[in-house]
Amino acid sequence: MHEASITESMLSLALEKAGEAQAKKIVRINLVVGELSGVVGDCVQFYFDHISKNTIAEGAALSFETKPTQIRCRKCQHVFTPENHEWACPKCHETSAEIVSGRECYMESIEVE
Amino acid sequence: MTVKVITVGEKILGTNNAKAEENKTRLARYGILTINIMSSPGAGKTSLILATIKHISQKARIAVIEGDVASSIDADKVNALGIPVVQINTAGGCHLDAFMVEKGLDNLPLEKIDLLFIENVGNLICPNNYLLGEDIKLMIASMPEGDDKPYKYPAMFADTDVVILNKVDLQPYLDFNEKAFRKAVTGLNPDVIILPVSCKTGAGMPAWFKWLEGALKAKKKG
Numbered sequence: 152m153h154e155a156s157i158t159e160s161m162l163s164l165a166l167e168k169a170g171e172a173q174a175k176k177i178v179r180i181n182l183v184v185g186e187l188s189g190v191v192g193d194c195v196q197f198y199f200d201h202i203s204k205n206t207i208a209e210g211a212a213l214s215f216e217t218k219p220t221q222i223r224c225r226k227c228q229h230v231f232t233p234e235n236h237e238w239a240c241p242k243c244h245e246t247s248a249e250i251v252s253g254r255e256c257y258m259e260s261i262e263v264e
Numbered sequence: 265m266t267v268k269v270i271t272v273g274e275k276i277l278g279t280n281n282a283k284a285e286e287n288k289t290r291l292a293r294y295g296i297l298t299i300n301i302m303s304s305p306g307a308g309k310t311s312l313i314l315a316t317i318k319h320i321s322q323k324a325r326i327a328v329i330e331g332d333v334a335s336s337i338d339a340d341k342v343n344a345l346g347i348p349v350v351q352i353n354t355a356g357g358c359h360l361d362a363f364m365v366e367k368g369l370d371n372l373p374l375e376k377i378d379l380l381f382i383e384n385v386g387n388l389i390c391p392n393n394y395l396l397g398e399d400i401k402l403m404i405a406s407m408p409e410g411d412d413k414p415y416k417y418p419a420m421f422a423d424t425d426v427v428i429l430n431k432v433d434l435q436p437y438l439d440f441n442e443k444a445f446r447k448a449v450t451g452l453n454p455d456v457i458i459l460p461v462s463c464k465t466g467a468g469m470p471a472w473f474k475w476l477e478g479a480l481k482a483k484k485k486g
Contacts, residue, residue, distance in 0.1 A: 153357070164276060174268070188393070260270060263267070
C-alpha cells in the first residue's frame with residue numbers, strides 16, 4: 152500500500168524536474184530501488200498508470216534498477232550478501248553487520264522530449 | 265523529437281524528509297521531546313502509551329498523535345485520561361508521513377506539551393522510511409511475535425533508538441529466546457537500548473520510565 156504514496160512523490164518529483172527543463176513529455180523515469188526498501192515495482196507501475204493520466208508523464212516507461220542487500224561485517228569489514236538467516240559473515244562468522252546497500256529509493260534520471 | 269536525459273539523483277521521499285525537518289524545528293521551538301512509536305499491530309503501542317501517561321503525567325505534560333488505518337479506538341482511550349490527542353486516519357495508508365503529522369501538530373496546544381508520542385500505524389515494513397520530525401524512534405517487539413523478527417524486518421530494527429520487548433509475562437508459554445533476540449537486534453544496531461517489559465503486569469516498566477525521564481531532562485537542557 153505504501154507504493155501509492157511513493158508513486159505520488161515520484162510523479163511529483165518527475166513533473167517538477169521536467170517542468171524546470173520545459174519538457175513537453177516524459178518518456179522514461181529511471182528509478183533505483185533496494186531489495187530492503189519495501190517498494191514493489193509492479194505496484195508502483197499500477198499506481199503510476201492511474202495517477203499519471205492527463206500529465207506529461209502519461210505513458211512514460213518506468214525502469215527499476217534493483218540494488219541487492221549488501222551488509223558489512225562489523226568485525227572484519229567484509230561486505231557480503233546475506234545468505235543464512237542469521238546474517239553471519241562467511242569469512243569470520245561474526246553476526247554483527249551493518250546494512251550498506253539495499254535500502255535505496257531514489258530517482259536516477261528522467262528522459263524527456 | 266530528440267530525447268534528453270535529465271539527471272535527478274534525489275530521494276523519492278525527499279519532500280517528506282524536508283517536511284519532517286520543518287516539524288522537528290517547530291517541535292524544538294517548544295522544547296517538546298517527540299517519540300515515534302512503531303511496531304506490528306497488537307504489539308502494545310497503545311498499552312505502552314497509556315501505562316506511561318498514568319505514571320508520568322504528574323511530571324511531564326503529554327500529548328499523543330494516533331495513527332490508524334481507521335477508527336478512533338486508541339484516541340478515545342487516551343482522551344479518557346484527559347490527555348490532548350489527535351487521531352489521524354490514513355484511509356488505507358500503512359504509515360504516517362510528515363505531512364499528516366504537521367496537521368496533527370496544528371491541532372495540539374504545543375506550548376503546553378513536554379512529551380509527544382506519535383503512535384504510528386501498526387506495520388513493520390515501511391513506517392521507518394518516513395521521517396516525521398521525531399527525536400527518538402522507538403520500536404515495540406512483543407514476545408509472541410517470535411525472536412526471529414529482526415532478521416525478517418532488518419531495516420526497522422537497524423533504524424530504531426529503543427526497542428521495548430513487551431509481553432514478557434508470557435515467556436513461560438512461549439519459545440521466545442531473549443538471548444537470540446538481543447543478539448539479532450544488537451547485530452544490526454549495536455547502540456540500541458533494549459528494555460524488556462510487560463505493560464500488563466508492570467514488570468520492567470520502572471527501567472523504561474527512568475530512561476524516558478532521562479531523555480526528557482536531556483531535551484529540556486537542549
